[in-house]
Amino acid sequence: MFKKAKYFNNYRTACSLMIDDFVPVAVTYDGQVLPNNDWGYGKLNKNSLFDYLNSTLFLKYPEIKGTFFVPFESQFYLPKDSGMKYRVGQFDTSYLDFFNHYKDQFDIAFHGIKHTYYSDDSIHGNPIFEFHELGLRDYQMLRDKIAHFEALFDNRFTGGKFPGYFRKNKESFELLVKLGFKWWAFSLADNKIAQNNFDTIHVGKNDTLIDMPSNLNGNVFNHEITYSQEGSILRNVRNIKRIKRQVDLVKYIAYLYKNRLPITIQEHAQNQSLNGKRQRPNLYDDINSLDKIFGLLRGKDIWYVSCGELAQYYDAYSNTKLIETEDSLELIYEGSWEPYPVSIYSDTCSKLLLNGQEILGLIKDGKYVFNNLLPNNYKKY
């Protein structure tokens, strides 16, 4: 009997690094752009954030894949009276080179136009998350901006995330559907074992959108255990709590893995909030925590993938019907996206035939796995 594989190649689960707020800005006190104050302004130049990541995290873990969540114009809405020195760039064709550099690792998703701004451009105003304000009347403006950036980045925006996750209004969902998005990162998990909705699921009337949950915060292992010779009682109590928390987090990651829930890791490129506070999580501060997370995942049966590809596979997996007879196997796609290849597996059948061509199943964990099968009529062989 054939079954559909929940993940490509029947991997146990999938892992995706979600990098929010990739913005052409660096905030600096002395004019210098360094990895700790760069949000994307430095692109791949020396001492940029991504130059640093290329020679640390991405060098050590070349398997990492994921998604950039990009606000298109948030660099123009920085408060004017913060006293901070901004280096502000613009998304232009040079960013096409940047994204092309990561094409095989990261795709690009939509993360608003302005992201967040202050009511009167002043840090003393009220911060406004733009999807509190954006409604169906803004459809055409959004459609035009998205089309512009699709051309500029040579990318089709199939999904995204609201700035500030839950900061939205009652028209937001309909607006996303109207804009043609297929998936959206709605849910933010609490980094501990819980009952509900950590999985990739369809949401909305007629299952219109796929919810891509953010299941793990990139900074979870940042809390260092502190040692001292004398060791005050208070410090030891704090250490014990931190050790327990770390054990719980390792268990939580094992829980996601065991239950085949996607290990989607929430991060930011922008490392500072508009009010001058450090933004958490952020890639630069979390380098050790991310090292620990990807170290724990090393050698496991994991599909490293971008959010867009994971969503598209999930859509194909859940909307492809599998009809098996004694000598044939038919795959029929019944979803609303375009047909996309799925993986299937069998305990006994090791070969399929399509138009006279043999397809050999890969032997994996005692099963035969067939990857990249489009809807078609296959002969069992």
Ligand SMILES: [Zn+2]
């Ligand atoms: Zn954001």
